[in-house]
Amino acid sequence: MASPVILITGALTGIGRATAVAYARAGANVVVSGRHQDRGERLVEELGDLGAQAQFVKADVRFDAEVENLIDRAVERFGRIDVAYNNAGTEGSPGPVTEVTGEAYEATFDTNVRGTLLSLKHEFRVMRRQEGGGSVINASSTYGQMGFPDSTLYVGSKHAIIGITKAAALEGAPHGIRVNVVAPGFTQTAMYERVTGSDAVRGAVNSVLPMHRAGRPEEVAEAVMFLGSDKAAYVTGQTLTLDGGLMAGWPLFPAA
């Protein structure tokens, strides 16, 4: 496809931003979304400098009307949406299960789960009526496939995204819409800095990772671009994990 139209939520930082830049370099038309107008406009300028047609639409994915507006503005500008990357996410309020509150639940699930569902809803609305369908990629995590202490809400929300993806993949398949997950392991972004909190903790994490390093946002962007492309034309309902080997097993005996 000459210039596919890509839509990315939570695109102003980290993995979302790296994916927007990668798609811009590849010549795509890029719709970036987030909650900060000024930063969004600056990103559009940066993507324009890379040669892309780009547009920012302000949207908080927790709110149906804002997601609806995002999708409608994208179609108004570019006529279609070929790839949607539902990247917006939050670590919410990590803490022990004994301290879970309704507010902490909402702080995590409203963005990660409700936001993914609302995005899917409006993306499907467009992709079902356009020729060629489309590709949706949802953002889960290694936290969506295994447990971590003091993270029940985030772990639960990221597991939910994998289940939602499988169900949506079955609905989308007859209409040419593929739905997959990218599941990064620890990746060098602001979220990783916040969750780990210090160089000492990051060093401890690195020491147990099989590759002894966290991933880079650009490495996740490559996986999104693969799932969004025709190279993955027969891939749907799947999770592509980028974790440097974390989930392959426990490196109890250090590799020689």
Ligand SMILES: NC(=O)c1ccc[n+]([C@@H]2O[C@H](COP(=O)([O-])OP(=O)(O)OC[C@H]3O[C@@H](n4cnc5c(N)ncnc54)[C@H](OP(=O)(O)O)[C@@H]3O)[C@@H](O)[C@H]2O)c1
């Ligand atoms: N970094 C990792 O180790 C890692 C590992 C596995 C999965 N992930 C997932 O990867 C995705 C990207 O995270 P990241 O690592 O790049 O961290 P990040 O830099 O914190 O990016 C998250 C982005 O989502 C946006 N966002 C949060 N709540 C939103 C909402 N309600 N509506 C719209 N945008 C919202 C944030 O914008 P605001 O400034 O407005 O909050 C931010 O730009 C997330 O889904 C995360 O769970 C990250």
